[in-house]
Amino acid sequence: MAEAFAALTAGSPAVTRSAGHTVAGRHEFRGVRTVEHFFTVPLDHAQPGGAEITVFAREYVSAEHTDAEAAALPWLLFLQGGPGGRGNRATSFSGWMKAAARDFRILMLDQRGTGLSAPVDRNTLPLQGSAAEQAAYLALFRADSIVADAELIRAALGADPWTVLGQSFGGFCALSYLSFAPSGLKEVLITGGLAPLHGPAERVYRATFQRVAARNAEYFGWYPEDRERVTRIARHLARHEELLPDGSRLTPERFQMVGAFLGGNTRVDALHYLLEDAFVDTPAGERLSDAFLEQVRPQVSRAANPLYAVLHESIYGQGAATDWAAWRVLEEFPQFRPDAAEPLLTGEMVYPWYFEQDPALQPLREVAELLAAKQDWAPLYDLEQLAANTVPVAAAVYKDDIYVDYELSMETAAAVRGLQAWTTADFHHDGIGEDGEGIFRRLLGMVRP
Template sequence: MDTHIRERHETESHTNGEREPRKWPAVDNEGGMGRYKVRWGWWRPTPNQPFASSSSPTPFPQQLSSLKSDHRSSIDIASDDDDDGEEEEEEASSSQSEDEFQLKHSLSQVGTAPTTPGSPDDGESDSGISFSDSTELAVEAKPPPPPPPLLAMPYISPASGGSTRPSWTNIQPATIVQLPRPRPNNDEEFKIRTIHFRVPLEHHKPSGQHINIHAELIYDSHERDRFENWISACRASPILVFLCGGPGDQNPHDRMPELNRILIERGYVILYADYRGTGQSSKVDSAAVDAYNATGNFAGAAEHLLLFRQDNIVRDLEAVRLCLEEHLYPFQPSNGSDNGNGIKWTLMGQSYGGWVALTYLSFLPGSLAKVYLTAGLAPVMSGGPDEVYEALYRRMRGANERYYQLYPGDEGLVREVYNALLSRELAFELPDGSGRKLTAQTFLTLGRKFIGGDSGLKAVHEFVGQLHAQLVRNSVIPPSREVLTEFSKLEGFKLHSRPLYGVLHEAIYCNNGDTASEWSAMRVGKRYREYKGWLQGKYVPEGQRLFFSGEMVLPELMPEEFKYVSGLVASKGDWEPLYDLERLKENTVPVTAMAYRDDLAVDFELSKQTVEAVKGCVMVVGRPGWNHGSLRNNTGEVVQMLF
């Protein structure tokens, strides 16, 4: 039997001659869009959280103040028998073993009759979305009394309006607002052109507000010097679009020079584009919501931020593809049935870039030639954010166990630092001017450094020793500028410069038409003893361990101007689907994905479910010790194994 998983071991011999080149099967480029029926619900209020329609917003100062840090005059004590009755959740039974993980599809099956993908182990439905030949929207009936004022859905207007959600087939080509021009390149190794495109903020409203998309095209190296200009390069070579992690990160061309060299040698032209709302594209920052907040139009701010999830990122990239197609092949008519004849992207998605790639594959497969993923197998089969965070917390618990195994003395130091920060109601503003603060809770989010492996554990250990020496042992208040600067470097969320990461981080897991995240990472973490106390802001008694959190965004981390609006986004339930599971079962585009067993940001077991759900997807398992960032740390080996 064929298998989804290809794994190379350290002992593998490569001395028996050259490996036979991999032969990709012919790709069926038919890209007809399946139609589907979606169930969706209104925004659901959370306790003590008001709602206002965007047409008549009302400020709620008392709720705004409740979102700020809650400094208590008395100290709550966390214990194993808290009064809320919650019990520690034990480790879930291990998922199917490697031997039991059987392939239902392999690359050799691309273009053959479809088979039925595997379902999640728990037997629950995949997303709550049913597909049919009908485009009619089925809306759940609401019992009386009528609901409170609702936040307008940006994709679905009231039935009386006569408009529908945007189609995936009516995307118009982007407009070039700045013709390609050379970009300064410090080492002058690559030939680079910068292009600025303009696309609609809402693609189903082409006459409405527009935003800019910044892109950089690497089409050759000066040493290679094959092409006279970017036009001849793009006509002669496949274009690979690199999709970076996120959400909310910029996508510069010079982050991984070795990757550029390898891809150019393999004959690719590389396109780097800053996603909407990031980098040098039209950016979302505090100014983007200040005008809304100043008038109390928090619902309007939420509506605006909802437009920056990966579904619209994909629409932007498709508009760019159509634009380049028009300029590179002006006399070749486009064929709507396969999304054009001139250009088909090859996608390489790292981390969140894989989420973007799988959305692209779901709705516009005819625009793609191949897809490569690294630590980017989005959990398309999960039931929502809670299932994802249950898996990630299990992995983080294992990482914390290793941390205390390596540094057993830190159990007491971590607890004492946390209690000191909590009992004195301390909040130290960082010297970088970002507005971020070192508090009892933000201190325990440093587990995000664990994603980098043992080097990350060591960095946190060294900082814990420095902070404990000043804050607890020597009562240095505030800590020195050097210690606060070190915390600034270790705290990897940096939401002051990329607020979309915090606003949309849980939304990227909401593929279900009626699932609200409702601060899932916070809720799920409280099920575990080692997290429960500090997530509730309670004093932790002697002998009780504290665990660091990882790739989890907590309300405490959000910049002040985004706290209320991010709460509204967290309560939203009627999300646009991110994946077409029926289309993925029929996929004909070759997909190869690198996954890591010890990845703390993308769960390996959920990744295997995604492999089963996407026909023709092949998983390549990274070497032992590799982690989420191995594309940067082990670039050559990762690309070799992928290709």
């Protein structure tokens, strides 16, 4: 990807190429003005004359600003979590967007493969040809390509170096931005997204399995009755066929995926409300309720964001195959087995059986296997550039984050010159959703003393 960025900038501090750009619509509602932008960018930035894709971004501006005032505001690019997460669809300003809209034009990017940006799912991916061709296509949908898209978009907008806010995987992308295109950045804010800069994916999962186990223990300390409920549900699913609304079977291991609730400050308590809905009496005996199964379905299906499963481990791939790292590391943590005496709930890890049990992923199984075996992943970070960084960077690092490990995050913080880390145990991975305004203001104040 270094060659791609060299072609992109041609050694100049200003980008010399830009994306094709179309404005599709302008709207105003509840104090918000939006502009819908479509950009044409190369599929492979190392081959700018080759195939192209369309990338979408929505601009948000406060209606409190006049048109002239809004045009003079600096840009803030938001990079969403994921992989596979589209930009937020805000219907009013709240949280960090409320704070940012006072001083910025916000550009909410649908990263390539998500939302309206060349969306990838089981229906669209076959357009690329064979499984091998589909895998080669998806290999171009990682952080380095997202950053190259952003630089072409910045040039198309005529924007000066901009502020970037990266949440979770968006923070990983921000580190790639600092590595390969720092001249496009004024300042960088990262929330729960300091990626490990080197090493195999296994080291990530060894750390996060321990974090998830500790979070299970904390949760069951708050809700001891749910310890029995989780075991009871897992045993029931091992003995009885229960179907989700999409017709697929809810297996014990799929049920364990509701552990995603454990990664949040407020969502964690919603897990209790879910579990208490589990069982009802029927003429056929005790069964799982329709209400429970309907609530579980979006937690265990990747229909809305298949790239999350297909590309998840590739975000740690640099020069070696990831080879289902989480699945292999799981063997070291038998308490997460679905047939354990008291099975624990799992986190964000992705396993091969996802592609056997989830109807949205079944057609992508061969592609996922090819990506898991891919050996020649390009570097996602330039360690020398990060060590010499001059862009102001501030990061919120959550001490009990079950998705982005604290120790690995602090290792990365020390490797980026000038990065200021705010460490806190007050929030979990979704801190920006609980006090986005406060976190945004704190980080912005850190880069603007």
